[in-house]
Structures are given as C-alpha cells and as structure tokens.
Amino acid sequence: MSLKIQMNSTEAIANKPQLQLGSQCQAVLELEQLLxxxxxxxxPAKGIFDKAVEFAVKLYQFRVFLPPDGxxxxLTWQALDxxxxxNMPVLRFGSSGEAVATVQEVLRLSQHYSGEIDGQFYTLTENAVRAFQKSFGIEADGVVNRETWTALSQIPRGYDPQWFLT
Structure with missing residues (x-):
C-alpha cells in the first residue's frame, strides 16, 4: 500500500508543470496554497506566479538546500510534496565538500558546532552531528541522512536574495 501511494505521488510530481514568473494556471494556485x-x-492565492510567489519559492528552495532560482x-515539486x-548526499566521517560546509554552517546556527567551516567531516563535525541528532530525537549515529537533512532544514537561516546574484 505504501509503495502504491509513493508511486502515485511520484507520478503526480512528474506530471506537474514547470512554473516560473509569469505562469498563470491551477498549478500556481496549488503552489501558493502549499507555500x-x-x-x-x-x-492571498490568485493563481498568478508574481514576484511575491517567486520570492516565497526562493525562500523555500533555500530552506531545503536547493539552488534558489525561483x-x-x-525537484522543487518533490521537496514541496x-x-x-x-537529492541530498549521505555524509559521514571522511566526507568533504560544499554539502559538508552547509551542514557545518547550519550546525553552527543551531549552536552544535563551533569549529571552522571547512567542508571537512571529521571528529568535530561528527560530534556536532551526533549532538544535533540527539537534540532532535534522531538516532545519534553521526551520519547525515535524509532524516537529519530534514531536521537541519528546520533550523532558521537568513536568506539574502542578493547573495545569490554574485
């Protein structure tokens, strides 16, 4: 049953139109309601993808670690659903890169990490992930998986639309 629901949800997402500034249709109304x-x-939901809708989309994309292109x-439909x-990577001890730096930044905001934002997933980052997971009632295994990414997305972060233009 669960698999059937998941397939129907996946099919529904695949059939969603791409929406952007200027779009006007029932799907925009649905988007506004979700946002x-x-x-x-x-x-108020109007079914018109205007600048206010675009900003809300960018804000949500930023929240769920998608490029905020509006x-x-x-992917945005899937994140909304x-x-x-x-599509976030599973991160663990030894991982490196931009996704690790993002985790470190969010952990710093949540006051679980005080180290350097260097994109290197070693002991300090692993310990911070474990502490964060414990505080969210997640298995504290030190691995950043889907459940941990979802919890990280709940941490308020400042969104500056100008930052993404540079």
Whole structure:
C-alpha cells in the first residue's frame, strides 16, 4: 500500500508543470496554497506566479538546500510534496565538500558546532552531528541522512536574495 501511494505521488510530481514568473494556471494556485501551508507565503492565492510567489519559492528552495532560482521544477515539486530536502548526499566521517560546509554552517546556527567551516567531516563535525541528532530525537549515529537533512532544514537561516546574484 505504501509503495502504491509513493508511486502515485511520484507520478503526480512528474506530471506537474514547470512554473516560473509569469505562469498563470491551477498549478500556481496549488503552489501558493502549499507555500502558505509551509509559512513562506502570506499573500492571498490568485493563481498568478508574481514576484511575491517567486520570492516565497526562493525562500523555500533555500530552506531545503536547493539552488534558489525561483523556478518550480521536479525537484522543487518533490521537496514541496515531501516537505523535506531532496537529492541530498549521505555524509559521514571522511566526507568533504560544499554539502559538508552547509551542514557545518547550519550546525553552527543551531549552536552544535563551533569549529571552522571547512567542508571537512571529521571528529568535530561528527560530534556536532551526533549532538544535533540527539537534540532532535534522531538516532545519534553521526551520519547525515535524509532524516537529519530534514531536521537541519528546520533550523532558521537568513536568506539574502542578493547573495545569490554574485
């Protein structure tokens, strides 16, 4: 049953149109309702993808670690449907790169990490991940998986649209 629901949900997402500034259709109305439910959009739903909708989309994309381009394509639809980050890598001791730096930044904001933002997943980062997981009631295994990414997405972060233009 669960697999059937998941397949129907996946099929529904695959059939969603790409939406962007200027789009006008029923799907925009649905998008506005989802963004309202997620508390990133506070305007009356009109079914018109205007600047306010675009900003709310960018804010949500930023929250779930997607590039905030303001275009609602398959990944954004999936993140909206699951209310969680999608396509995020599993990170563990020894991992490195931009995703690790993002985790370190969010852990610093949540006051679980005080080390350097260096994109290196070693002991200090692993211990911070474990402490974060414990504080969210997640198995404290030190591995950043989907459940941990979802919890990380709940930490408020400042979104500056100008930062992404540079």
């Amino acid at each position: 309202t439910k997620l508390r990133v959009y506070r305007q 275009i609602v394509g398959p 699951t209310q969680s980050p999608v």
